[in-house]
Amino acid sequence: MSDTTATDGRVIGERALQTRRRILETTAALLREQGALDLKVMDVAREVGASPATFYQYFADVEDAIFALSVEMIEKVAPIHAQMAADWNEGASGLDHARRLVSEYTDFWDVNGAVLRIMLLRADERDERFRQIRRDYNAPFMTAMVAKVRAAQDSGRLTTALDAEATAGAMLAALDRLPNYREGFEKRGTSREAMIETVARLLYSSLTGEPFG
Amino acid sequence: MSDTTATDGRVIGERALQTRRRILETTAALLREQGALDLKVMDVAREVGASPATFYQYFADVEDAIFALSVEMIEKVAPIHAQMAADWNEGASGLDHARRLVSEYTDFWDVNGAVLRIMLLRADERDERFRQIRRDYNAPFMTAMVAKVRAAQDSGRLTTALDAEATAGAMLAALDRLPNYREGFEKRGTSREAMIETVARLLYSSLTGEPFG
DNA sequence: TCGTCTATCTGACGGATTGTCAGAACTGAA
DNA sequence: TTCAGTTCTGACAATCCGTCAGATAGACGA
Numbered sequence: 348m349s350d351t352t353a354t355d356g357r358v359i360g361e362r363a364l365q366t367r368r369r370i371l372e373t374t375a376a377l378l379r380e381q382g383a384l385d386l387k388v389m390d391v392a393r394e395v396g397a398s399p400a401t402f403y404q405y406f407a408d409v410e411d412a413i414f415a416l417s418v419e420m421i422e423k424v425a426p427i428h429a430q431m432a433a434d435w436n437e438g439a440s441g442l443d444h445a446r447r448l449v450s451e452y453t454d455f456w457d458v459n460g461a462v463l464r465i466m467l468l469r470a471d472e473r474d475e476r477f478r479q480i481r482r483d484y485n486a487p488f489m490t491a492m493v494a495k496v497r498a499a500q501d502s503g504r505l506t507t508a509l510d511a512e513a514t515a516g517a518m519l520a521a522l523d524r525l526p527n528y529r530e531g532f533e534k535r536g537t538s539r540e541a542m543i544e545t546v547a548r549l550l551y552s553s554l555t556g557e558p559f560g
Numbered sequence: 561m562s563d564t565t566a567t568d569g570r571v572i573g574e575r576a577l578q579t580r581r582r583i584l585e586t587t588a589a590l591l592r593e594q595g596a597l598d599l600k601v602m603d604v605a606r607e608v609g610a611s612p613a614t615f616y617q618y619f620a621d622v623e624d625a626i627f628a629l630s631v632e633m634i635e636k637v638a639p640i641h642a643q644m645a646a647d648w649n650e651g652a653s654g655l656d657h658a659r660r661l662v663s664e665y666t667d668f669w670d671v672n673g674a675v676l677r678i679m680l681l682r683a684d685e686r687d688e689r690f691r692q693i694r695r696d697y698n699a700p701f702m703t704a705m706v707a708k709v710r711a712a713q714d715s716g717r718l719t720t721a722l723d724a725e726a727t728a729g730a731m732l733a734a735l736d737r738l739p740n741y742r743e744g745f746e747k748r749g750t751s752r753e754a755m756i757e758t759v760a761r762l763l764y765s766s767l768t769g770e771p772f773g
Numbered sequence: 774t775c776g777t778c779t780a781t782c783t784g785a786c787g788g789a790t791t792g793t794c795a796g797a798a799c800t801g802a803a
Numbered sequence: 804t805t806c807a808g809t810t811c812t813g814a815c816a817a818t819c820c821g822t823c824a825g826a827t828a829g830a831c832g833a
Contacts, residue, residue: 524733
């Protein structure tokens with residue numbers, strides 16, 4: 348069922364699993380170093396120290412390997428989902444919880460950005476396979492945030508002029524894009540902490556209706 | 561100076577200019593259809609009806625052509641900058657102006673998204689060439705938004721706990737990513753208008769300190 | 774009209790990458 | 804050690820890359 352298979356469909360054993368993993372790690376590393384546009388199967392194979400034929404035994408092409416890495420993002424991000432769900436249910440100081448969420452998610456981007464960027468790109472480019480993964484990856488964030496917005500709206504603290512989905516989406520957009528602007532920010536005097544504080548406050552206010560101050 | 565040159569550096573004439581343009585338009589079209597990851601020089605050349613050698617006369621590779629398209633985005637987006645600057649200086653009903661900005665920028669993304677996505681991707685991947693273009697492309701938005709935030713903070717309407725650059729960046733993030741989520745939104749009942757209204761209100765409130773309601 | 778000059782384009786090439794086999798090498802069990 | 808199943812790879816045809824030298828086309832003067 349969830350057994351890993353080779354491109355010919357057969358279930359693979361321990362040795363093959365390790366090879367597959369080395370290919371994935373190498374793909375991720377090269378992705379970080381040189382980006383996706385000119386990442387070749389040959390580059391990965393050379394770096395792994397294997398024949399290109401070995402690569403093709405596990406993945407159809409480089410994009411397919413990045414797809415596998417994207418799938419793994421879903422479980423890698425799960426602890427952040429869990430933390431968020433736990434925090435937000437107990438209902439205590441929301442702003443601190445928002446700070447923690449933004450901080451942890453920014454760290455997550457710093458580590459996994461290279462893969463996440465291609466996942467989002469291919470989903471944006473209408474690839475259905477990646478769209479499904481993007482949905483699964485985003486869903487817990489979206490669900491939690493939409494619920495927050497609806498709750499705030501139901502209790503009258505937040506205007507219903509805001510669409511709950513769109514509000515959550517906008518906050519997710521900030522979470523996903525701001526790590527990519529951090530270097531530029533820092534060059535102009537906006538520290539990582541200031542960025543996190545700002546996004547946390549925007550997030551908190553947009554989801555609860557509390558004023559920014 | 562701003563004359564267009566071939567890869568060997570010579571300034572090109574009228575006929576060559578048309579060839580170059582056909583290559584660029586074809587690249588943009590194929591980018592929309594099949595995305596960037598497996599867009600080959602051969603694909604473009606075939607579609608243009610020219611030899612690959614002709615392509616290489618004007619661009620080093622596909623990415624280089626996308627770079628040229630990215631450069632063109634700067635002047636293509638200028639009218640939206642201008643409209644925004646004009647609107648925001650006269651100081652009248654800010655929310656309506658925000659609506660117009662979001663609406664027009666969403667349309668801009670619908671037309672030019674394929675190129676914008678790669679511009680942002682390559683900049684995110686630390687390519688200095690694309691980073692420069694991204695800066696130039698974003699600068700007018702950022703400058704105007706940062707000024708708005710600072711003004712609101714100076715007059716005491718907005719908390720200084722928000723960093724001006726980060727706030728502007730977060731709003732830009734929403735503008736840049738939400739068009740990519742629109743199809744998903746619409747499938748779940750959030751119309752284009754609702755999305756625009758929401759982003760406009762978030763933008764307006766974050767830049768002015770006015771409450772969401 | 775014709776020939777010439779120059780800008781532009783391309784056929785053809787060596788080299789690299791892609792993707793696919795059949796079979797070689799490895800592994801663990803008997 | 805032998806054997807059977809698993810995993811890996813050399814070798815190949817097909818395609819793509821990137822670069823020439825030379826072919827072609829358009830402008831212009833005679």
